[in-house]
Amino acid sequence: MKIRLTPAVVLAVLLAAPAWAQPQDRLLRGLSEASVNVSHNWTEADARCGIREADVKAIVAKTAGDGGLKVADTPDLAELLVSFVTIETEGECISHARVALRGMATATLLYDPQKEPKGMPVVLREESTLFLSPASQHGARFQDRVRGLVERIAAAVKAENQ
Numbered sequence: 001m002k003i004r005l006t007p008a009v010v011l012a013v014l015l016a017a018p019a020w021a022q023p024q025d026r027l028l029r030g031l032s033e034a035s036v037n038v039s040h041n042w043t044e045a046d047a048r049c050g051i052r053e054a055d056v057k058a059i060v061a062k063t064a065g066d067g068g069l070k071v072a073d074t075p076d077l078a079e080l081l082v083s084f085v086t087i088e089t090e091g092e093c094i095s096h097a098r099v100a101l102r103g104m105a106t107a108t109l110l111y112d113p114q115k116e117p118k119g120m121p122v123v124l125r126e127e128s129t130l131f132l133s134p135a136s137q138h139g140a141r142f143q144d145r146v147r148g149l150v151e152r153i154a155a156a157v158k159a160e161n162q
Helices: 005-016 044-048 054-066 136-162
Strands: 032-040 078-089 090-108 118-136
Touching: 032 054, 044 078, 054 078, 054 136, 078 136, 090 136, 118 136
Parallel strands: 032 078
Antiparallel strands: 078 090, 090 118
């Protein structure tokens, strides 16, 4: 199935994308490790655009490690959650990628009549990107963009812990 994208559609996608998360004071202090989780439903568009499942987790893990954030096997304290969507049409690919550093927190829900603390994941830092490129170049550009997102998150963790 071929989809024709107009500038209005691309603009709508841009406006619907989540805003860049602003770092909060001291949220990353003490954090030194995170697991890597890729949440994505793989499609034929990914393959046509050169995005391979085996590459994504490896790129995130290596980039995080190179940036000083130890990669753990289990998400006990925090995780780098990678999610993305890719659309391919007429040899052009559009991807929206998001990397969120999520941690666990204990919170009391305001509407809970019993006021019992509950453990829940919270987004500590989030980076995202939206880009368009020819299918032949898209896989490499996707890797570069995801690498950049993870580098910014690892740098924020490193800066908070200095």
